[in-house]
Amino acid sequence: MISLDKITKSFAGTNAVNDVSFSVPEGAFLVLLGPSGCGKSTMLRMLAGLDQPTSGKIHFGDTLVADGASGLSAPPANRDAGLVFQSYALWPHMTVAGNIEWPLKIAGLSAEARRTRIAEAMDMLGISALANRYPGEISGGQQQRVALARMIAPRPKVMLFDEPLSNLDATLRVEMRFELLKVHAASRATSVYVTHDQMEAMTMATHVAVMNNGRIEQFDTPERLLAEPASAFVAGFVGMPAANLIPIANGRWFGTIPDPALRNSTGHAMVRAEQIELTDADGARTFRVTLAEIVPVAGRFLITGIANGMRITAISDTLGKPATVRRFRLPDAPAAIFDKQGKRIS
Numbered sequence: 001m002i003s004l005d006k007i008t009k010s011f012a013g014t015n016a017v018n019d020v021s022f023s024v025p026e027g028a029f030l031v032l033l034g035p036s037g038c039g040k041s042t043m044l045r046m047l048a049g050l051d052q053p054t055s056g057k058i059h060f061g062d063t064l065v066a067d068g069a070s071g072l073s074a075p076p077a078n079r080d081a082g083l084v085f086q087s088y089a090l091w092p093h094m095t096v097a098g099n100i101e102w103p104l105k106i107a108g109l110s111a112e113a114r115r116t117r118i119a120e121a122m123d124m125l126g127i128s129a130l131a132n133r134y135p136g137e138i139s140g141g142q143q144q145r146v147a148l149a150r151m152i153a154p155r156p157k158v159m160l161f162d163e164p165l166s167n168l169d170a171t172l173r174v175e176m177r178f179e180l181l182k183v184h185a186a187s188r189a190t191s192v193y194v195t196h197d198q199m200e201a202m203t204m205a206t207h208v209a210v211m212n213n214g215r216i217e218q219f220d221t222p223e224r225l226l227a228e229p230a231s232a233f234v235a236g237f238v239g240m241p242a243a244n245l246i247p248i249a250n251g252r253w254f255g256t257i258p259d260p261a262l263r264n265s266t267g268h269a270m271v272r273a274e275q276i277e278l279t280d281a282d283g284a285r286t287f288r289v290t291l292a293e294i295v296p297v298a299g300r301f302l303i304t305g306i307a308n309g310m311r312i313t314a315i316s317d318t319l320g321k322p323a324t325v326r327r328f329r330l331p332d333a334p335a336a337i338f339d340k341q342g343k344r345i346s
């Protein structure tokens, strides 16, 4: 288990990570998800021992590995943690097998034990045939597999990933997600994975910490993030497509369409694309939109319309035409209401 207790990291007086506490159960796959600059990498670096917290404590199991107050920060090599970065950082002058062997040598394993571990790791990542090649002689996807093999060969208790798939093309990325989950399942190591890609988070995580501005907006399962977003920020960040956040003022959609379902609130109402209907009828809860994009999705259409200067998405069974003016009908009740600060109020 990994636990963080009131972790803060400041750079020149600015908090990159601000008072973060959570616990990750043993064997879990935690994704740190958030936009660029929200503090994800800084969090991971503190877990790896590459950065020291300004204040707060980090425990791996019962072992205190970092403590801001006393200045304790166990060196990376003493944490039983493996790390994989976006850049594969393979040693170019060593073969694939040599790269995987290096950390095992450092750990003092016998030649025989090293051979077994190298074979095991290469087999798991499907790269046994590449053992004698040099990094410059294999593709980017293969290099990332070697980096993963090198990380798992010492069988770390904690695996840390910093956007490891972002240099790969889209198809390879999807394939590697599955490989990573296999590695995680086989190793049963507690994993922490940094990404700004919510699809990666939703498909891989057992737990997700959504970060914004150095703070955790919500720490939850992927299912609960979608079903019960705690803030407008989370609602707008997860989901495919992300839910619409429609401005409301004094119980009126866009400040103009009154609706008792909005409970006189001001802030944003969350409406999922599948709750909005494309129509031509001029009824209650409808508003005019100019259709902008129409994307076929699994036999239906994801329609983006522009109204009051904002983009709103709907799922429709019927096709619309770009640049035409139609109407969207809002549901009887929004899926959630957030106040002006983005806090969920219903």
Ligand SMILES: Nc1ncnc2c1ncn2[C@@H]1O[C@H](COP(=O)(O)OP(=O)(O)OP(=O)(O)O)[C@@H](O)[C@H]1O
Pocket: 011, 012, 015, 016, 034, 035, 036, 037, 038, 039, 040, 041, 042, 043, 196
């Ligand atoms: N060594 C440093 N010195 C000063 N500021 C830093 C340092 N490292 C990070 N920061 C700042 O801390 C904040 C968080 O950075 P961090 O790299 O953790 O974000 P991130 O969420 O991982 O972003 P990205 O997805 O772009 O990598 C940013 O404002 C960044 O500029």
